[in-house]
Amino acid sequence: MSMKKYLIDTFIYNDTANKKLLLKILQLSDKTGAVKLFSHLINSQYKWMARILHDPKAAEMSWWDPLYCFDDLEKQWNQSLDLWLKYIASKTDEELSDEVTFIGFDNTKWAASPKDIALQLNYHSIHHRAQIQTLIRQQGIEPDFLDYIGTKYRKLTP
Template identity: 30%
Template sequence: MKAFFKDIFEYHHHFNQQLVDLLIREQERISARTTPLFSHVINAHQIWNARVVPEKPLGVHELHSLETCKAYDQSNHLRTLQIIADADLSKAISYRNSSGSEFENTIQEILFHVSNHTTHHRGQIISDLRQQGIEPIVTDYIFYKR
């Protein structure tokens, strides 16, 4: 399972970096919701990492420049790889969500959630790009594996 998650997060990092580069190049043309949405993807990833390896979390809707998002994506990626390498993925983590409710999930469940969350919002960003007349990058997993 660790090899699977490492591969999935390498894939996400690869395309997040390409996507943010495109967003930076097209900054004047992207929609008003694109940067906040990409910031949210980055924030959520960092928040989940901070629940597994305790550190100060970002705000779930904290807004960043695209350049800062790119840097956070890099640090999120490295932290996640460290979690995958060092943690027992079946270990349960207790945490409070952004509303203050307490929950418990395994690290494996958390990693799957982060991956799914990233895919969902990256798809929204790609849809936004198309609506703005910007040719998006192809982010399908199979293209990454080819």
């Protein structure tokens, strides 16, 4: 499997899991923490893309703000995800492995490959999804099983 396909598949898995998560967040009496973490995932996708594209506003973008209202989460998620899917689709495996430069947290120049940035975003999504699942459980709601393997394994009949 090419890295390009792997990255797209991973973004699609996270998209499916995160959209299921939104249905659970909807049921929460206190959505504050979950909305904050979900907004952070969206903002991270926007900020990393802005860094890659050398957007002059990238350094000013926050990892945590804006805090979206619940009703805007899916729309913003879709937009931030679409940027990444289109970007990856436009690149070869080699281009995804070539380092790009960006201005980092300390206002100095840094470098990483788009492949590694995309992997970070996907692994970061898994991390914060687990935190949101904990918030769901703390409010007395059973979280969905969103593990990757649940999308791949199948029961065999004897």
